[in-house]
Amino acid sequence: MASEALANSFRTQPDERGHFGAFGGRYVAETLMPLILELEHHYRAAKADPAFTAEFEDLLEHYVGRPSPLYFAPRLTEELGGAQVWFKRDELNHTGAHKINNCIGQILLAMRMGKTRIIAETGAGQHGVATATVCARFGLPCVIYMGSKDVERQQPNVFRMRLLGAEVIPVHSGAHTLKDAMNEALRDWVANVHDTFYIIGTAAGPHPYPELVRDFQSVIGKEARAQMLARTGRLPDLLVAAIGGGSNAIGLFHPFLDDASVRMLGVEAAGHGLDKEHAASLAGGRPGILHGNKTYLLQDADGQITEAHSISAGLDYPGIGPEHSWLKEIGRVDYTSVTDTEALEAFQLLCRTEGIIPALEPSHAIAAVAKVAPTMAKDQVILANLCGRGDKDIFTVAEHLGVVL
Amino acid sequence: MTTRLATAFAKPHPALVCFVTAGDPEPHHTPAILDALVAGGADVIELGMPFTDPMADGPAIQAANLRALGAGTRTGDVFRIAAGFRARHPEVPLVLMGYANPMTTRGPEWFAAECHAAGVDGVICVDLPPEEDDALGPALRDKDIAPIRLATPTTDAARLPAVLEGSAGFLYYVSVAGITGKQQAQLGSIEDAVGRLKAATDLPVAVGFGVRTPEQAAAIARVADGVVVGSALVELVGEHGADAAGPVRALTAALAQAVHSARTVAA
Ligand SMILES: Cc1ncc(COP(=O)(O)O)c(C=O)c1O
Numbered sequence: 001m002a003s004e005a006l007a008n009s010f011r012t013q014p015d016e017r018g019h020f021g022a023f024g025g026r027y028v029a030e031t032l033m034p035l036i037l038e039l040e041h042h043y044r045a046a047k048a049d050p051a052f053t054a055e056f057e058d059l060l061e062h063y064v065g066r067p068s069p070l071y072f073a074p075r076l077t078e079e080l081g082g083a084q085v086w087f088k089r090d091e092l093n094h095t096g097a098h099k100i101n102n103c104i105g106q107i108l109l110a111m112r113m114g115k116t117r118i119i120a121e122t123g124a125g126q127h128g129v130a131t132a133t134v135c136a137r138f139g140l141p142c143v144i145y146m147g148s149k150d151v152e153r154q155q156p157n158v159f160r161m162r163l164l165g166a167e168v169i170p171v172h173s174g175a176h177t178l179k180d181a182m183n184e185a186l187r188d189w190v191a192n193v194h195d196t197f198y199i200i201g202t203a204a205g206p207h208p209y210p211e212l213v214r215d216f217q218s219v220i221g222k223e224a225r226a227q228m229l230a231r232t233g234r235l236p237d238l239l240v241a242a243i244g245g246g247s248n249a250i251g252l253f254h255p256f257l258d259d260a261s262v263r264m265l266g267v268e269a270a271g272h273g274l275d276k277e278h279a280a281s282l283a284g285g286r287p288g289i290l291h292g293n294k295t296y297l298l299q300d301a302d303g304q305i306t307e308a309h310s311i312s313a314g315l316d317y318p319g320i321g322p323e324h325s326w327l328k329e330i331g332r333v334d335y336t337s338v339t340d341t342e343a344l345e346a347f348q349l350l351c352r353t354e355g356i357i358p359a360l361e362p363s364h365a366i367a368a369v370a371k372v373a374p375t376m377a378k379d380q381v382i383l384a385n386l387c388g389r390g391d392k393d394i395f396t397v398a399e400h401l402g403v404v405l
Numbered sequence: 406m407t408t409r410l411a412t413a414f415a416k417p418h419p420a421l422v423c424f425v426t427a428g429d430p431e432p433h434h435t436p437a438i439l440d441a442l443v444a445g446g447a448d449v450i451e452l453g454m455p456f457t458d459p460m461a462d463g464p465a466i467q468a469a470n471l472r473a474l475g476a477g478t479r480t481g482d483v484f485r486i487a488a489g490f491r492a493r494h495p496e497v498p499l500v501l502m503g504y505a506n507p508m509t510t511r512g513p514e515w516f517a518a519e520c521h522a523a524g525v526d527g528v529i530c531v532d533l534p535p536e537e538d539d540a541l542g543p544a545l546r547d548k549d550i551a552p553i554r555l556a557t558p559t560t561d562a563a564r565l566p567a568v569l570e571g572s573a574g575f576l577y578y579v580s581v582a583g584i585t586g587k588q589q590a591q592l593g594s595i596e597d598a599v600g601r602l603k604a605a606t607d608l609p610v611a612v613g614f615g616v617r618t619p620e621q622a623a624a625i626a627r628v629a630d631g632v633v634v635g636s637a638l639v640e641l642v643g644e645h646g647a648d649a650a651g652p653v654r655a656l657t658a659a660l661a662q663a664v665h666s667a668r669t670v671a672a
Contacts, residue, residue, distance in 0.1 A: 030555045034559045291458075303456075303511075
C-alpha cells in the first residue's frame with residue numbers, strides 16, 4: 001500500500017519547472033525572472049534547513065496559536081441529519097484566518113534573503129492584515145495593495161492594517177478588486193526588485209509561489225490528519241474547503257492526497273449564479289495565463305479577463321491556484337460552487353447551531369457541507385476547513401439581511 | 406518577412422521604434438495614428454494588443470488598454486488594423502506587443518497564422534520568458550515571424566544566452582527595472598548594458614522604457630541601434646483622442662529628427 005501510494009503519488013508536484021501537469025509555470029516579465037529563480041533557490045535551501053523549520057514551527061505555536069483545534073459540531077450534525085461534521089478551527093488563529101500561516105513562512109524567507117521591504121495584495125483584507133502583522137512583528141516596512149472597491153467594503157481590515165503600521169494603497173485600475181491589487185503589487189515588485197519581497201497571499205502566482213504557499217499552509221492538513229486519527233482512529237471520508245485562490249483548500253487537502261479513501265471537495269463562489277456574475281473559475285472558466293501562472297481563468301473568447309463577483313471579497317478572484325486546476329483535470333478532487341445566498345444561509349446556520357460566526361469564505365464550504373452531509377451515512381465523517389472568522393463580515397451580512405448597524 | 410526588420414535596422418542611422426495601443430481611443434482611429442507615425446519618420450511600428458491586465462505597464466499605457474477595450478476592441482480588430490497597415494505601408498516593419506493570454510488563447514498556431522496573414526513581422530510577448538516559450542516561439546518562427554525578447558537590467562550573464570536563444574528581429578533592452586512610462590535610466594548604465602548585449606548577439610539592440618523627449622532619444626541613439634518611445638505617444642492619444650494624429654505626427658517627427666541625426670550631430 002505504501003509503495004503503491006509512492007509510485008502513484010499525487011503529492012510530488014510540481015515538476016522542476018514549476019508545472020502541475022499542464023498548469024503553473026513562470027509567466028512573468030524578464031525583469032522578475034532572475035528574482036523568482038533566486039527565490040526558488042533560497043526556498044529549497046530553507047526547506048532543507050532544520051533551523052528554518054524550527055523557527056517557523058515555534059512562531060506557529062507561540063505567536064499564531066497552533067495547533068488549531070479539531071472540533072466535532074454536534075448540533076450542526078444533528079440538524080443536517082447525515083454524516084458527522086467536524087471543523088478544523090483555523091479561524092481561531094491570531095488575526096482570525098489561515099492566512100497568517102503562510103505569512104510567517106514567507107517573511108522568514110524574506111529575511112533569509114536579506115530583503116528589507118514587504119509588499120502584498122489583499123482582497124478581503126485578511127491576507128493584508130496577516131502580512132501587516134508579521135511585518136510589525138519583525139519590524140519591516142509594509143505596503144499593501146487593495147482594490148478601492150474592497151477598501152470600501154472591508155473598512156475594519158483597512159483600519160487594522162493601518163494600526164499595524166502598514167501603508168494601504170487603494171488600487172483604482174481595472175475592476176478595483178483583488179486581481180487589480182495583484183497587478184499593482186507586481187508593478188511595485190518589478191520596480192523594486194533589489195530590496196522588496198512580495199508575500200503572495202494564495203497558492204497562485206509564478207513558481208515557486210504555489211508550491212511554497214501550499215507547503216506553509218499544509219500545516220492545516222498535517223495537524224488535522226493527526227488529530228482525526230488520534231480522536232477517532234480513522235481518516236475522514238470527505239474534506240471540504242472554500243476556494244478563492246485555493247490556499248486554505250490545498251493546505252487541508254495536500255497531506256491527504258495519497259489517502260485513497262478520502263474524497264475531497266473544493267467550493268468555488270457562484271456569486272449571483274453560474275449563469276450570471278460569479279467567481280467560479282473551474283466551473284465557468286478555461287485555462288489561460290495570468291499573474292505568472294497557467295490555470296483556469298474567467299475570460300472571454302479573446303482571452304480578456306472577465307470580472308469575478310462574490311459576496312465574499314476573499315473569493316472574488318477570476319483565477320485559481322494551478323494545483324487545483326491539475327487536481328480537477330486528473331479527477332482527484334471534486335469541485336462545486338455555492339451562491340452568495342447559499343453562503344449567507346450557511347453563515348447564519350453555523351452562528352445558530354454552533355455559536356461560531358464564520359467568515360463569508362468558509363461559509364461557502366459550510367453551505368456545501370449542508371448539501372452533502374444529508375446524503376451521507378451517519379457513521380461517515382466530513383472535515384471542513386473553518387479558515388476564517390466572521391467579525392470582518394458582519395457589516396456585509398447586516399446589509400444583505402437588511403439590517404442597519 | 407523578418408527582412409523588413411533587418412532592412413529597418415540596416416539604415417545608415419539608428420532606428421526610431423514607436424509604440425501605440427491598437428484600438429485607442431477607438432479601433433477606427435488607429436489607422437490614422439499609425440500613418441502619422443510613418444509620416445513622422447518612425448522606422449518600426451509597435452502595435453500594442455490591449456489586455457485587461459497589463460501588469461508590466463504604467464498608468465499611461467494601462468489607460469490606453471482600458472480605452473481600447475472600453476471602445477470594444479477585439480483581437481480581430483487588432484489583426485484588421487495590422488492588415489490595413491501592411492496594405493498601405495508594404496515596407497514598414499510592424500511588431501505586435503502584448504501579453505501571453507490574448508496571444509495564446511486560441512492556440513499559438515492560430516496566433517502565428519493570423520500574424521502571418523496580417524503581415525506582422527515580429528511579436529513581443531511581455532510575460533512569456535524563455536522558460537515558458539516552448540510553443541509560441543516555435544509557432545512564430547515557423548511562419549517566419551520574429552519572436553522578439555526582452556533583456557532587462559536584471560538579466561545577468563548567466564541568463565542572457567537563454568534569452569537570446571531563439572530570439573530574432575531585434576533585442577529589446579528594457580533600460581529600467583520597472584514598468585513602462587516611468588523614469589529613465591542613467592545613460593552610462595544604458596551604454597554599458599548595450600555594450601554587453603552587443604558583445605553577446607548580432608541582433609540589433611533597441612532601448613526602451615522611460616524615453617520621452619527628443620533629447621533623451623538622441624542620447625540613447627548614440628549608443629544603441631534603436632530607441633523605443635511608447636508612453637509619451639500614448640499620452641498624446643489619451644489627450645487628443647480622435648484628433649491625435651496631428652500631435653502624434655509632430656512628436657514623432659521631432660523624435661525621428663533627433664534619433665536619425667544623433668550620430669552626425671555633436672552631443
Ligand atoms: C478567511 C478566508 N478564507 C479563504 C480565503 C480565500 O483564499 P484561499 O482560497 O487562498 O484560501 C480568504 C481570502 O482572503 C480568506 O480571508
